[in-house]
Amino acid sequence: MQQWTLADNRAILHVDMDAFFASVEQRDDPTLAGKPVLVGGTGLRAVVAAASYEARVFGCHSAMPMVVARRLCPQAIIVKPKGGRYGEVSREIFEILARFTPMVQPISVDEAFLDVTGSKRLLGDAVTIAREIKRVVRAETQLTASIGVAPNKLVAKIASDLDKPDGLTVIRAGEVQTRLAPLSIERLWGVGPRSADRLGKLGVHTFGDMQRLGHEALDAVFGSSAESMWNRCRGIDDRPVHADHGAKSISHETTFGTDLESADAVRAVLLDQAEQVARRLRAKGRRGRTISIKIRFGRFETITRSVTLEQATDRTDEIARQARRLFDAWAFEPVRLIGVGVSELTQSTEEQLGLFSVVQSAQQRAIDRASDTIIERFGKDAIRRGGTLS
Amino acid sequence: MKVICDRAALLDAIILVSGVVASRTPRPQLTCVKLSTGTVDGAGELSLAATDAEISLILRTAKVDIVEPGEVLVPAEKLRQIVAAEDNEPTLTIESEQDMCHVRGEDAHFRLVGYPASEFPAIPDFHAVVAEGKARTVLTIQSGPLGEMIARTIFATARENTRYAINGVLLNRVGKRIEMVATDGRRLALSRADATSADGGDETVSCIIPTKALSMLQKLLVSGDERVTIAITDNQILFAIGGDGDARAVLASNLVEGTFPPYEDVIPKDQDKKVTFDRDLLNSAVRRAALLTNEESRGVRMSFHGEEKRVELTSRAPEMGEADIQIDVRGYDGEDIEIGFNPHFITDALKVITEPEIIMELKAPNKPGLMKSGDDFLYVVMPVNL
Numbered sequence: 001m002q003q004w005t006l007a008d009n010r011a012i013l014h015v016d017m018d019a020f021f022a023s024v025e026q027r028d029d030p031t032l033a034g035k036p037v038l039v040g041g042t043g044l045r046a047v048v049a050a051a052s053y054e055a056r057v058f059g060c061h062s063a064m065p066m067v068v069a070r071r072l073c074p075q076a077i078i079v080k081p082k083g084g085r086y087g088e089v090s091r092e093i094f095e096i097l098a099r100f101t102p103m104v105q106p107i108s109v110d111e112a113f114l115d116v117t118g119s120k121r122l123l124g125d126a127v128t129i130a131r132e133i134k135r136v137v138r139a140e141t142q143l144t145a146s147i148g149v150a151p152n153k154l155v156a157k158i159a160s161d162l163d164k165p166d167g168l169t170v171i172r173a174g175e176v177q178t179r180l181a182p183l184s185i186e187r188l189w190g191v192g193p194r195s196a197d198r199l200g201k202l203g204v205h206t207f208g209d210m211q212r213l214g215h216e217a218l219d220a221v222f223g224s225s226a227e228s229m230w231n232r233c234r235g236i237d238d239r240p241v242h243a244d245h246g247a248k249s250i251s252h253e254t255t256f257g258t259d260l261e262s263a264d265a266v267r268a269v270l271l272d273q274a275e276q277v278a279r280r281l282r283a284k285g286r287r288g289r290t291i292s293i294k295i296r297f298g299r300f301e302t303i304t305r306s307v308t309l310e311q312a313t314d315r316t317d318e319i320a321r322q323a324r325r326l327f328d329a330w331a332f333e334p335v336r337l338i339g340v341g342v343s344e345l346t347q348s349t350e351e352q353l354g355l356f357s358v359v360q361s362a363q364q365r366a367i368d369r370a371s372d373t374i375i376e377r378f379g380k381d382a383i384r385r386g387g388t389l390s
Numbered sequence: 391m392k393v394i395c396d397r398a399a400l401l402d403a404i405i406l407v408s409g410v411v412a413s414r415t416p417r418p419q420l421t422c423v424k425l426s427t428g429t430v431d432g433a434g435e436l437s438l439a440a441t442d443a444e445i446s447l448i449l450r451t452a453k454v455d456i457v458e459p460g461e462v463l464v465p466a467e468k469l470r471q472i473v474a475a476e477d478n479e480p481t482l483t484i485e486s487e488q489d490m491c492h493v494r495g496e497d498a499h500f501r502l503v504g505y506p507a508s509e510f511p512a513i514p515d516f517h518a519v520v521a522e523g524k525a526r527t528v529l530t531i532q533s534g535p536l537g538e539m540i541a542r543t544i545f546a547t548a549r550e551n552t553r554y555a556i557n558g559v560l561l562n563r564v565g566k567r568i569e570m571v572a573t574d575g576r577r578l579a580l581s582r583a584d585a586t587s588a589d590g591g592d593e594t595v596s597c598i599i600p601t602k603a604l605s606m607l608q609k610l611l612v613s614g615d616e617r618v619t620i621a622i623t624d625n626q627i628l629f630a631i632g633g634d635g636d637a638r639a640v641l642a643s644n645l646v647e648g649t650f651p652p653y654e655d656v657i658p659k660d661q662d663k664k665v666t667f668d669r670d671l672l673n674s675a676v677r678r679a680a681l682l683t684n685e686e687s688r689g690v691r692m693s694f695h696g697e698e699k700r701v702e703l704t705s706r707a708p709e710m711g712e713a714d715i716q717i718d719v720r721g722y723d724g725e726d727i728e729i730g731f732n733p734h735f736i737t738d739a740l741k742v743i744t745e746p747e748i749i750m751e752l753k754a755p756n757k758p759g760l761m762k763s764g765d766d767f768l769y770v771v772m773p774v775n776l
């Protein structure tokens with residue numbers, strides 16, 4: 001029996017805007033209302049950034065190749081993404097969320113966790129707050145949000161997805177296991193297509209199946225993460241809501257048990273770190289101008305080197321390229337610790353376009369967007385840049 | 391070697407050659423200037439040479455009395471300080487004694503430790519390069535148009551040193567025309583001028599000149615209509631300023647290796663909106679709108695209203711404020727458009743445009759703007775996505 005802790009009294013909201021980019025487009029252009037809309041490029045390799053609910057009926061969804069989506073729904077209206085516009089609307093929404101609690105953790109431009117535990121005395125219980133958020137968001141932005149209310153982030157996120165669009169799903173502390181039990185295991189964060197397949201062979205299709213399977217049996221499927229998966233399938237999650245708004249920098253560093261003896265091994269780690277830092281920047285709607293690396297050598301000398309760019313970035317390829325340049329400028333010695341950081345953050349989405357890189361930059365953004373969507377859905381190991389594999 | 395020099399002429403020359411001396415180098419000889427004597431038409435002259443191994447410069451002055459021919463290699467910065475400090479002296483005597491260099495004024499005697507002149511790297515010799523047929527092309531141009539071409543392009547070169555080729559200026563010679571092109575990847579400047587073939591050839595030649603060499607050349611081009619002869623070899627470019635036989639200065643530079651981006655592809659050809667501005671009016675409006683921009687919000691929004699022949703420039707800096715400037719345009723042809731630009735990219739170009747009227751051509755908010763003035767200058771600038 002789990003002990004009764006403060007954690008069980010938490011009131012966590014997961015607020016998720018419904019088909020955000022597509023809804024913004026439909027709102028800004030009334031002729032698109034009620035019609036299937038796909039937001040994304042039209043090139044051969046373009047990817048759907050967002051599909052309106054009318055398009056989802058046909059099986060279209062975000063991160064799907066545009067050509068596939070157009071085949072599924074030939075009548076869909078395709079709209080080019082308007083980068084700056086979504087940022088503006090996103091800021092309006094986060095401004096609304098901040099009225100309810102300072103404990104807002106942005107997950108992406110259109111999604112956030114809120115810890116309203118401390119707001120309950122002032123604003124009423126979590127369900128009342130969730131209703132009010134939905135009302136204010138609709139009144140001020142004409143957009144709808146789906147909200148999950150639960151004792152923790154894991155369950156809140158699952159809940160917000162159960163009744164989309166414009167939903168409000170409440171899962172109370174005492175009913176977590178029973179409410180999760182009938183749900184498909186594919187909704188569980190960390191279960192990708194491959195592990196779903198392997199679980200299926202064990203007869204596990206729902207949370208309930210997995211709960212009955214027991215802890216030990218999960219080792220074979222999940223290895224070192226079996227413990228956390230066992231907790232997750234029972235809806236146990238004690239991660240706090242990180243409201244690190246106003247962060248001055250975002251960084252990621254790794255200390256190695258034994259010094260890394262090869263420069264290529266360090267480069268692979270750097271690329272992975274750049275990816276993670278860039279993803280966190282994008283999730284917070286920030287860009288940074290200064291990119292720095294920190295290296296601690298086996299002999300414990302620590303150096304940091306940085307470069308300041310002409311223009312702030314949140315692109316994985318750019319951050320990785322600069323980090324690697326900084327690293328390569330240093331004669332190689334065995335490395336004990338390596339880290340990548342981005343500072344001088346800005347919320348501005350203003351972007352100076354390039355003469356020769358228009359296509360490339362748009363492609364890189366599409367790659368970043370698609371990879372964010374995949375990681376959000378299937379976890380961090382579901383997709384990786386080639387250079388991080390060794 | 392022993393020479394008596396006019397101090398003012400010597401100081402001018404030393405200041406110029408100091409511009410190419412290497413600042414940080416493991417080879418101390420590269421921080422030196424080489425003084426050597428020579429004769430032209432029976433009269434004595436002193437030449438000063440310096441190099442950083444990429445760029446070299448030789449200056450000649452006749453304001454000198456040669457007592458004993460020879461050469462000496464001395465640290466440039468120290469020599470410059472001495473010659474500058476001896477400001478009561480009309481002349482200075484420079485004498486070498488092995489590797490030691492003596493500089494004497496009326497009441498002063500400096501002994502400066504130098505190096506054997508033979509340790510100075512070989513510097514490209516304009517005559518030899520041309521005589522030996524190493525040049526792919528030799529042409530002449532007046533210093534005025536050449537200086538203007540440099541001024542109209544060099545500001546647009548990349549400062550960041552990651553893409554090496556765009557840290558320089560592309561020089562294209564096509565028949566009797568030469569053009570210079572510079573870009574930093576966000577804007578591009580192109581300037582053209584007439585040149586005369588000095589070797590009868592008219593083949594197309596392209597090369598990329600390092601920015602440092604061109605800014606040095608700008609300093610050397612003082613008077614308006616001096617003849618400048620240019621020789622381009624496979625890996626070097628040489629400029630002889632003031633004729634070629636008796637050039638008062640020869641600047642040589644290694645060329646930048648690499649491929650210049652396909653600049654012709656990004657010069658827009660189907661712009662459908664054409665605006666004619668009074669240059670000073672536009673300059674003033676952009677500079678004022680730029681006052682309310684900052685790191686977070688660098689762009690200025692330009693809203694073109696064709697019917698009223700009016701442009702509204704607005705800017706907004708978070709937590710600072712907003713600006714709104716309205717100006718009239720001389721002509722407008724096309725639909726209304728709203729587009730954002732980095733104001734400095736616009737004023738940079740306006741600074742080098744001498745004509746009172748400029749034309750801006752646009753197509754769409756995410757497509758390049760084209761600025762033109764006369765037939766010999768065009769400027770492509772990418773907008774800011776506001």
